[in-house]
Amino acid sequence: MPKTDAIIDRDRLWEDIMALGAVTDPARPYTRRSFSQLFLEGRAWLAERFLAAGLSTHIDAAGNLIGRREGEDPQAGTIVIGSHSDSVPSGGRFDGMAGVIAGLAIARDLRDQGIMLGHALEIVDFLAEEPSEYGISCVGSRGITGMLSPADLRLHNKQDETLEAALSRMGGDPGRLAIRTDIAAGFELHIEQGPVLEAKEINIGIVTSIVGITRIEIIFQGTAGHAGTTPMTLRRDPLIAAAGLIGWIRDKAEAFAARGRGHFVATTGIVEVLPNASNVIPKTARIVVDARSEDRDLMEEFCRALDAESLAFADAANVDRLNLTRLSDSMPAACDPALQELLGASADASGRSSMRMASGAGHDMAFISLVAPVAMVFIPCKGGRSHTPEEWASPEALAAGTEVLLDAILSFDSSSR
């Protein structure tokens, strides 16, 4: 049975969110990039708060900051509540931070109420969830799930510092990376970063799965020429092929989204034309497509269709399709059905409305799902906006999500003892 006495201290939760947000590059609020001095300052503040909440605090081999309390049953494994304290440049105060601070509030509440869990509990600030200057994201959650390869560790930033060296600089120990086998369940609270919950006036989003993300580069090549003297019939303009394909990508994504096989979106976010001059027929056109799906088979079908269609558009424009390359490719990650049920029951018991929804953004829990059952709570954010200083979630929404999470964790702990 859900425990409806799961009430957290809302004011302290809010004060903590604001206090961590204040650790920012003053010239570009709100910026606290992973691996930076400011990031370490934010973490020093977090570590102090962890200690004050009665958690023992350390940095693991993958550079994650962990606050831990032991459980009554050493065999029961660990419940992880985690998210990230790093931000994108000129980002917000909630993406990532809300999940870490919610975990802190839960740990503090358990301590204040004198509640012992069977499981150990860890509040985790995963290292570098956002894309870092080493060209990789989710460094900390990759690092404890076997997804940080030696090649990844050799990636370097513009100052030629390797990720391996940076990881050590953050207090990690890249030589001792190991896959966690003790996690009984992973939970993450996160702002939705989209407009659905707010528009539907629903308190809690229960995430069904985290989309897989595939990025594809396509380059068309034609013949550069004078924009005034080359007759229309004699042109080989690669941008015509790219433009046709961009429209097709939108239409195809709409059709796939309507097929009832979950969230599907595709975006052409990069268009590069050379030489990019008003009086020159382009020589090359490069586009990068970002496609996201809950359903791996659907993604593969999209990629096959994109391959065929890009060749067809190249043919029709009398240009060459030089290449089609998958720049990156991640699998969708399913959230655990039983944990989703617990969150749903907790929302119901506390009179909060909830709905199931996919996450169109990547999260640390996508990696944790490789080693443990995971679940995510989404809370509404103003206007669905994220990765901007205007990012905003109300104190009530934060408290509601945190209380639902706490209640589900209490249920999970008592049911799996």
Ligand SMILES: [Zn+2]
């Ligand atoms: Zn995030």
